[in-house]
Amino acid sequence: MIITKPDGTEDHLSFRSLTSGEEVVNSVSGAEMRNRCRWAGRELLIESFMKVGERYWALSSDGRELIMEHRGDDLAGQITFLERTGREHADVAAAAENG
Numbered sequence: 001m002i003i004t005k006p007d008g009t010e011d012h013l014s015f016r017s018l019t020s021g022e023e024v025v026n027s028v029s030g031a032e033m034r035n036r037c038r039w040a041g042r043e044l045l046i047e048s049f050m051k052v053g054e055r056y057w058a059l060s061s062d063g064r065e066l067i068m069e070h071r072g073d074d075l076a077g078q079i080t081f082l083e084r085t086g087r088e089h090a091d092v093a094a095a096a097e098n099g
Helices: 089-097
Strands: 002-004 010-012 024-028 031-040 043-050 054-059 065-071 079-083
Touching: none
Parallel strands: none
Antiparallel strands: 002 010, 024 031, 031 043, 054 065, 065 079
């Protein structure tokens, strides 16, 4: 995974996973991360579990972005935007609109 920061620099993050759904433990940036990975039709579902500081998640009003903000930890103030693209956007936007 390549993470591009606002200043254009990049962080490279690697972790190992099995597509069988078996849990795997990795060390990511010095912290233990457990993950499971499996195919859900044509999509790859990755579930990750990591003990970190406080993270707050919000869905934008149009349902297009998932916003994650760090609070009360070493990454306080860092905000990550995950943008939804493709066919699912209309379904998520409708769900966000209907509450």
